[in-house]
Amino acid sequence: MSSSPIVPGRRQPTPQEFREMQASAEFGELRSKFRSFAFPMSVAFFVWYILYVLVxxxxxxxxxxxxxxxxxxxxxFGIAQFITTFAITYIYILYANKNLEPLQTSIRQKMEG
Known part of the structure; x- marks a missing residue:
């Protein structure tokens, strides 16, 4: 069992603080924004892949x-599968940078001080 490395200058949150953050509205918003992108995009790509296999x-x-x-x-069609994968990755990066990273940064600052 390995633990995450301790970075000098950062406070290590307690297990209770992790549980409290997990129950917070801020973390709920982050989780909701991630899921609202990841689940529909995953379903869309899966349907596209299954269509390819069925055809x-x-x-x-x-x-x-x-x-x-x-x-x-x-x-x-096979090349389009690769292109779709790269496009989804690019779209996710744009989405994460705009919608997820600010929330993640805020949570990290609160947890690590």
Whole structure:
């Protein structure tokens, strides 16, 4: 079992302080903002991935349709999966920097002093 490193100059909060912060409105707001982004985005990406798998399974002839050269619709769908993953990551970074980081910083300052 490892513990987090103690950083000089930072106060180590007590277990009671952690429980109190977890029950606070400020932490509830942070949790709510995170969930309001993460859950819908996760569901949307999962649906998009399942669509890809289902189309590849049940419409494989269509997925094999050449678009140009050796590139077919299936390859383009596969590339789109990667592009979607990078786009979601980028969107999350923007969202977190604007909506989550200020709350996290405030909570950290209150907890560590």
């Amino acid at each position: 590849a399974t049940f419409a494989s002839d269509w997925m094999g349709t050449p678009v140009f050269g050796a590139i077919n619709i299936g390859v383009l």
